[in-house]
Amino acid sequence: MNILKEASVPSLDAETYFSALQEPAFVLEFRRRALAHYTEQPLAKFEKSDLSRRNVHAFRAVPKTNGDSSSWRSVAESHMNAQDRHPLIVIADGSVVHVSGVDQLSAQGVIFCSLREAVNKHPNLVQKHLGTVVPSDENNLIALQSALWRDGVFLYAPKNVQLVQPVQLLVVTTHGGYGTFARNLIVADTGSQVSFLDSYVAPSTLEDELQVGVTEVIVGDGAKVKIGTVQDFPRKATNVLVRRAKVLRSGQMNWVVGEVGDGYTVAEFGSLLEGEGSVSTSHAIALGAGRAHMDLTSRMVHIGRFSESDTMARGVMQGKANAVYRGLTHILKGASGANGQQSEKLLMLSGDSRADAIPMLLIDENDVKCGHAASVGQINEDQLFYLMSRGISEASAKRLIVWGFVDPVLAELPLDIVRKAMENVLERKMA
Amino acid sequence: MANIPELKISGLHAKVEGKEILRGVNLTVRGGEVHAIMGPNGTGKSTLASSLMGHPKYDVTAGSATIDGEDLLVMGVDERARKGLFLAMQYPSEVSGVSNANFMRMALNAKLGEGNEVPVLKFHRELQGKMKALSMEPSFAERYLNEGFSGGEKKRNEILQMAVLRPRIAILDEIDSGLDIDALRIVADGVNSLRGSEFGLLIITHYQRLLQYIIPDRVHVMMQGRIVRSGGRELALELEERGYDWLKDELGIADETVSANA
Numbered sequence A: 001m002n003i004l005k006e007a008s009v010p011s012l013d014a015e016t017y018f019s020a021l022q023e024p025a026f027v028l029e030f031r032r033r034a035l036a037h038y039t040e041q042p043l044a045k046f047e048k049s050d051l052s053r054r055n056v057h058a059f060r061a062v063p064k065t066n067g068d069s070s071s072w073r074s075v076a077e078s079h080m081n082a083q084d085r086h087p088l089i090v091i092a093d094g095s096v097v098h099v100s101g102v103d104q105l106s107a108q109g110v111i112f113c114s115l116r117e118a119v120n121k122h123p124n125l126v127q128k129h130l131g132t133v134v135p136s137d138e139n140n141l142i143a144l145q146s147a148l149w150r151d152g153v154f155l156y157a158p159k160n161v162q163l164v165q166p167v168q169l170l171v172v173t174t175h176g177g178y179g180t181f182a183r184n185l186i187v188a189d190t191g192s193q194v195s196f197l198d199s200y201v202a203p204s205t206l207e208d209e210l211q212v213g214v215t216e217v218i219v220g221d222g223a224k225v226k227i228g229t230v231q232d233f234p235r236k237a238t239n240v241l242v243r244r245a246k247v248l249r250s251g252q253m254n255w256v257v258g259e260v261g262d263g264y265t266v267a268e269f270g271s272l273l274e275g276e277g278s279v280s281t282s283h284a285i286a287l288g289a290g291r292a293h294m295d296l297t298s299r300m301v302h303i304g305r306f307s308e309s310d311t312m313a314r315g316v317m318q319g320k321a322n323a324v325y326r327g328l329t330h331i332l333k334g335a336s337g338a339n340g341q342q343s344e345k346l347l348m349l350s351g352d353s354r355a356d357a358i359p360m361l362l363i364d365e366n367d368v369k370c371g372h373a374a375s376v377g378q379i380n381e382d383q384l385f386y387l388m389s390r391g392i393s394e395a396s397a398k399r400l401i402v403w404g405f406v407d408p409v410l411a412e413l414p415l416d417i418v419r420k421a422m423e424n425v426l427e428r429k430m431a
Numbered sequence B: 001m002a003n004i005p006e007l008k009i010s011g012l013h014a015k016v017e018g019k020e021i022l023r024g025v026n027l028t029v030r031g032g033e034v035h036a037i038m039g040p041n042g043t044g045k046s047t048l049a050s051s052l053m054g055h056p057k058y059d060v061t062a063g064s065a066t067i068d069g070e071d072l073l074v075m076g077v078d079e080r081a082r083k084g085l086f087l088a089m090q091y092p093s094e095v096s097g098v099s100n101a102n103f104m105r106m107a108l109n110a111k112l113g114e115g116n117e118v119p120v121l122k123f124h125r126e127l128q129g130k131m132k133a134l135s136m137e138p139s140f141a142e143r144y145l146n147e148g149f150s151g152g153e154k155k156r157n158e159i160l161q162m163a164v165l166r167p168r169i170a171i172l173d174e175i176d177s178g179l180d181i182d183a184l185r186i187v188a189d190g191v192n193s194l195r196g197s198e199f200g201l202l203i204i205t206h207y208q209r210l211l212q213y214i215i216p217d218r219v220h221v222m223m224q225g226r227i228v229r230s231g232g233r234e235l236a237l238e239l240e241e242r243g244y245d246w247l248k249d250e251l252g253i254a255d256e257t258v259s260a261n262a
Helices: A002-008 A011-021 A025-040 A069-079 A115-121 A123-129 A140-148 A381-388 A394-410 A416-429 B045-053 B077-082 B100-112 B120-133 B151-165 B181-192 B233-242 B245-251
Strands: A088-092 A095-100 A111-114 A153-157 A167-172 A183-188 A193-201 A209-219 A224-232 A237-247 A252-259 A264-273 A279-288 A293-302 A308-317 A322-331 A339-348 A354-363 A369-378 B006-016 B019-030 B034-038 B058-067 B085-088 B095-099 B169-173 B200-204 B218-223 B226-231
Touching: A011 A025, A011 A140, A025 A123, A025 A140, A069 A088, A069 A167, A069 A193, A069 A416, A088 A111, A111 A115, A115 A123, A115 A153, A115 A183, A123 A153, A123 A183, A140 A209, A140 A237, A153 A193, A183 A193, A183 A224, A193 A209, A193 A416, A209 A224, A209 A252, A224 A237, A224 A264, A224 A416, A237 A252, A237 A279, A252 A264, A252 A293, A264 A279, A264 A308, A279 A293, A279 A322, A279 A394, A279 A416, A293 A308, A293 A339, A308 A322, A308 A354, A308 A394, A322 A339, A322 A369, A339 A354, A339 A394, A354 A369, A381 A394, A381 B077, A381 B095, A394 A416, A394 B095, A394 B100, B006 B045, B006 B200, B019 B034, B019 B045, B019 B058, B019 B200, B019 B226, B034 B233, B045 B058, B045 B077, B045 B085, B045 B169, B045 B200, B077 B085, B077 B100, B085 B151, B095 B100, B100 B120, B100 B151, B120 B151, B151 B181, B218 B233, B218 B245, B226 B233, B226 B245, B233 B245
Parallel strands: A088 A167, A153 A183, A167 A193, A183 A209, A193 A224, A209 A237, A224 A252, A237 A264, A252 A279, A264 A293, A279 A308, A293 A322, A308 A339, A322 A354, A339 A369, B034 B200, B034 B218, B085 B169, B169 B200
Antiparallel strands: A088 A095, A111 A153, B006 B019, B006 B058, B218 B226
């Protein structure tokens, strides 16, 4: 295994990539250290996902050079709207290909640019936070992505600045085999407020592709951050995704996650509630079709006193898709007065689909509140009968029930175009 | 026959989970008529309603049921509804995330068929009018279907759906249970406003109370999975006054429920 791995990333190849990047020393150092971790560590192990059966070598050290713009545009189309004036950055095959609406941000001192641009323009801010929420040595794939990350965005809101409109990132991969390693760093300073939406899309014809995505968020004292993230890579993709926030005193982090790809996905999202009175919610939709494998974990770690979390997930599995949804609420010693709630509901639409909900409450403190509700099942026969008894066809009735089932999460998505895109995905997959 | 609806049930037998509940029901309901089926608990009244509507749990084993001469039993649940059959349920389901109004518009459009859909504005105007008649708050239109509705609100919502869909034959399954006297009156008014020669009604109830507000033409008593006695309105009054025991004695029935000789 190790031999294979080294063969696929010869260190020289990585160095060629690194030197072409012309990044400040601290970034280079960050990448090299991570590369060393990758070479030293065994393949990342997950309880319910066996990555050794997937092509985790579907990447190269050097990304694909950009082809013509039409190939990414056709994939991105349904996720962007030329009429919208909100700030938008599109990254295709690892490079920025479109930037719009970001000028209006500078008046407020908000920074929204590609992370590669930020390491040169705002090195101090980036250096202070990069890798502080998701350690590079967490597993070998995170190490790999920390070494080879292509691009992603840096979003920074200064003290007390409240950005009303959401900012959007669209990551498009047009060709498999190069590796999709998008990395985002979001920093909301004291009392600030931002919404960020990121979508990851690829054509259904995509060949074997390894996607490792990392989003790190720092929510400052009293700051509020909302992130809506949608992943829709097709069946040959292997996706390992970590989206994690560190929430400081009285900060608030709201996650909305849509995992709708048909590939093999291991995804974790959630918050480290470090500050006293910090709060985090997460709303997640998992929609699996074909032979999709989804190993999803919402992870809320309560460290600060009186920290609160609320997690809600809805999963719909069709075809031969299978899903494991783990709701992890971890209350550490010292987090007195913490309150962690979670609810998971998974719906199986076909006899061949599988779904498991695993609520996990790890509690090391006495004075806390915790609750969970989990259910896994098929469409309720009485509901279906009721709708059909009013003349609605079975197919439409099922669609109504599924829409109703996911609606509480869909309604949380903060940007119309993203909600529409999600709705289109749902519509397509339930056809 | 023309435009007069007709529901015809002959020798209907049905099973639930392998157990025979209906044992030969004969009944015909025509437009302009109101029939009431009464009887103690466990005699098969609700099974009759659900079997006619086609609930998958109920398995019709013998007999026939037609609507306007067409075989009801070969139709899917949705098709029965589109042919004009309606069942106001005893326990309406809650469907989260689906608004009451959208659901009803969808149901109405399914009935009207493609190309004949009702204009959205017209639909909402008429819906609000009908809701007002049933003393329902306008906000009920946007609330999720039956979710968090009280028992009485659910029953009113059933009648509202009936008023929107205008069925040819409607079955009301214990629509009166859980209603206070004011709500009962409102519901009865709603039902009565639909009465006419193109509307036949079958009411299933335990109590004579509802029949003071919706006056039946015929009253039937169900025991042991079939109709054992039919009469005019006076039969309901007699049952209210004397209970069921005299009838059981007359018919030589010891246990009126279907479990008796299962």
